[in-house]
Amino acid sequence: MSDAPILSVKGLRKEFGQRGGFLKPKGLKVAVDDVSFDIPKGKTLALVGESGSGKSTVGLMILGLLESTGGEVLFEGRSLASRSAADRHRFRREMQVVFQDPYASLNARMTVREAVTEGMRIHGIGASAAERDDRAKRLVEQVNLDASALDRYPHEFSGGQRQRIAIARALSVEPRFLVLDEPTSALDVSVQSQVLNLLRQLQNDFGLSYLFVTHNLGVVEYLADEVCVMQRGRIVERGTVDEVFDSPKQEYTARLLGSIPSTDPNVRRLTG
């Protein structure tokens, strides 16, 4: 890869203090331990693992929504910590997030228009309200919703539609990098495919880079360029999709992949 990575994570670490109790000493829980990876421009890195493996914690630390205990996150070679406040504000535009639950991540009291234009206003995108409105309209159409959606509230939409609104909101500030934290896990498969198609198309059209945090290995195979497998806070295996899925080197990875039910009843991996 000749291009410098858009995002580098070096030696990232997160410890959570555990409160002591009667006869129970205070403890330290290491949720993320020495995690490092690079994401090249326009590529997708998938962070996979089971619940509690630390994958979502890594995403939150990259976004600056959770402070790390150690290590650093470099966006285009520069660390977030070394930036001035104004610079950090600019940097916020570059990186956006889509969470798992589109019921929780949209403000129920904001119309779609308000949700999609809020970020633009904060970051001074669009000279006037009319211009921002215009952009909002283009954004909802980009995520295959009708412009009439703008004046409606989140409760009027289905899960898949809400997730597309959340994506439109994320795109409203013209980010170059998205953290996608289980964006399709709450959706039916027929709706999941809409969101996956959209993400793939946006990457093609705008060269977006993704960190895809998921436990859904089918989605990883479909969308990711590289995979990091996490277990107990550490990356235990990494490689391209073909490398990791076809010849896993770690016993844990093999076990994880071997647990996925196949959609071929002739190959009953689990129950023989």
Added chain:
Amino acid sequence: MSQPLLEVRDLHTFLSSPRGTARAVDGVNFTVDPGQIRAIVGESGCGKSMTALSIMQLLPEPAGYIDRGQILFEGRDLLDLTWSQMGDVRGNDIAMIFQEPMTSLNPTFTIGNQVRESAIVHGKSKAEAQELALDLLSRVGIENPGATLRQYPYELSGGMRQRVMISIALANRPKLLIADEPTTALDVTVQAQILRLMRDMQRDFGMAILLITHDLGVVAEMADVVSVMYAGQVVEESPVHELFREPKHPYTRDLLASLPSREARGKALRVIGGTVPPSTAWPKGCRYANRCQFCDQVPWETPPPNNDLGDGVRVRCHLFDPGRTDEGRTEKGVPA
């Protein structure tokens, strides 16, 4: 052919709401033979869970009610039973496990209390119940059953809780286990363990399973026969191998084509456009017509017949109507 263990006939389960009556289950038929695993697969709102709850008569009250139909268990209609007779069936002949094992266990009682309870309610002594509980927990793969019996639900992981639920369900050796999304809340490695466990129990006890799921992988892994539900109806019924080899109903085909995989990399996945019509006002004709790629080829305004294609395959779709004569119809009815 021998008598099925369970036969659901023309089941109609409705939910009344301020916006009208939702016809959640609207004329569902299927059977489960002794020792068989039948999967009911479908997406949110298709009526699969309401079907399961109807069999157990555990519908949300007062909104939910069975409008008509029959639920024959070993030939006897469960809908004719009194509440207390039904209580004997539940947990004894038919047991049920749910998606969220945390909410199905009582947080204020120990695991032991809850595992023993089912045995005691159905007539075992305390000592017998204790022995049975130990045996059950070890059968479901819990390593130190004595210690687990003294623990509370919050002390156990999701997978362990689901094992406990299964042990409770198995306490009276039911002939039928209804499992409603039993692994949806679990990690894949734990899901694999639970599915293996259910398969073992089915083999060891000759227990039949009605498996309610949205996960086609779980269906392929577990089921003998499958009913695909859409909009309150079974749209396709098939032995599992046939279903995955040659899905017939356009909905089933769209579902399978929308699954992400490595083979599909770089290509657009199938998207099922539009939305499910509201259950308070199902369309008179085909319920999938507004989303179907083939609807221009068929008289979608009329309800499609439930065509019996033989070998246990039934498809509720005009494309498979043997009386259909228009062009483009291939031998088995499916346009390529």
